[in-house]
Amino acid sequence: MPETNRDQFEYQQGRWPVVRERSEDLLQDEMEALQKVDNFRSTVLNLYSSSTKWKVSRSWEGTELSSTYCEKLNLNIFKVKCVLNHNWKVALKALLNYPETVAWNDTCETCAQVMVLPVDGLDQKEDTSAELSAWVAYIRMSDSVSRMISKRDFCTCFIMEKGRAGAVYVGTACEVSACPPLSKCVRGEQTILSVRVEQIDENTCSVTQLTSINFKGDFWSHNLVTLAAAHKRSDS
Numbered sequence: 001m002p003e004t005n006r007d008q009f010e011y012q013q014g015r016w017p018v019v020r021e022r023s024e025d026l027l028q029d030e031m032e033a034l035q036k037v038d039n040f041r042s043t044v045l046n047l048y049s050s051s052t053k054w055k056v057s058r059s060w061e062g063t064e065l066s067s068t069y070c071e072k073l074n075l076n077i078f079k080v081k082c083v084l085n086h087n088w089k090v091a092l093k094a095l096l097n098y099p100e101t102v103a104w105n106d107t108c109e110t111c112a113q114v115m116v117l118p119v120d121g122l123d124q125k126e127d128t129s130a131e132l133s134a135w136v137a138y139i140r141m142s143d144s145v146s147r148m149i150s151k152r153d154f155c156t157c158f159i160m161e162k163g164r165a166g167a168v169y170v171g172t173a174c175e176v177s178a179c180p181p182l183s184k185c186v187r188g189e190q191t192i193l194s195v196r197v198e199q200i201d202e203n204t205c206s207v208t209q210l211t212s213i214n215f216k217g218d219f220w221s222h223n224l225v226t227l228a229a230a231h232k233r234s235d236s
Contacts, residue, residue, distance in 0.1 A: 033174035088205035166198035
C-alpha cells in the first residue's frame with residue numbers, strides 16, 4: 001500500500017474515474033458527499049430565479065458580475081454571467097471536458113473527474129423529465145493563481161439536471177477517499193459552485209456561474225472568452 005501522502009494521492013489518481021453503478025455500492029464518505037450537495041440544490045437553484053436581488057458590480061460586452069447575500073446559506077454568493085456564440089450543448093460539453101480544461105483555463109494546473117456517482121436516490125428539482133447525473137471532480141490551481149494565494153486544490157461533488165434547452169449543475173466541497181489531500185496544497189472549502197447553461201437560440205447560449213468564493217470574476221469571464229475562441233477554431 002502507498003505510504004506517503006503523495007503516494008496515496010497518486011495511487012488513487014491512477015484509478016480515476018471510479019464508477020459506482022448503484023447507491024448500494026457507495027462508501028460512507030461518498031454517500032455523505034452526495035447527500036451534502038443534494039441538500040443545497042433547492043436553495044442554490046432558487047438563486048437563479050428572477051426574484052433574487054443581485055447587486056451588479058461590473059458589466060461589459062455581454063458579461064455581468066454581481067453578488068447577493070443568501071440568508072439560508074448565510075453566505076455571500078457571487079455571480080458571473082456571460083453570453084457565448086455557441087450552441088448550449090457545445091458549451092456544456094466543453095465545460096465538462098475536464099482533461100481539456102487546462103487548455104483554455106489558465107487558472108487550472110490539473111482538472112479531472114474523480115468519480116461517477118449513481119442517481120437512483122435523487123429527484124429532479126426543476127424538470128421532472130430532465131436527465132440526472134452526479135460526479136466528483138478535482139481541480140488544482142495553477143501557479144498564476146498560487147502567486148497570489150497558497151497552492152489550492154478543490155474536490156467537489158456535483159449533481160446535474162440536463163433538459164431540452166439547457167442544464168444546471170450544483171456542487172459543494174466534499175471529502176472522499178478516492179481523492180485524498182495532497183501535502184503541497186491547501187484543500188479549498190468551496191461551499192457552493194453552480195453553473196447554468198441555457199439556450200438563447202441555436203447558435204447562442206448564456207453561461208451563469210454562482211460561487212461562494214469571490215474570484216473577482218475576471219478569471220472566469222476571461223476563461224469563458226478563451227473557451228469560446230478555442231471551440232470556434234475547433235468547429236471551423
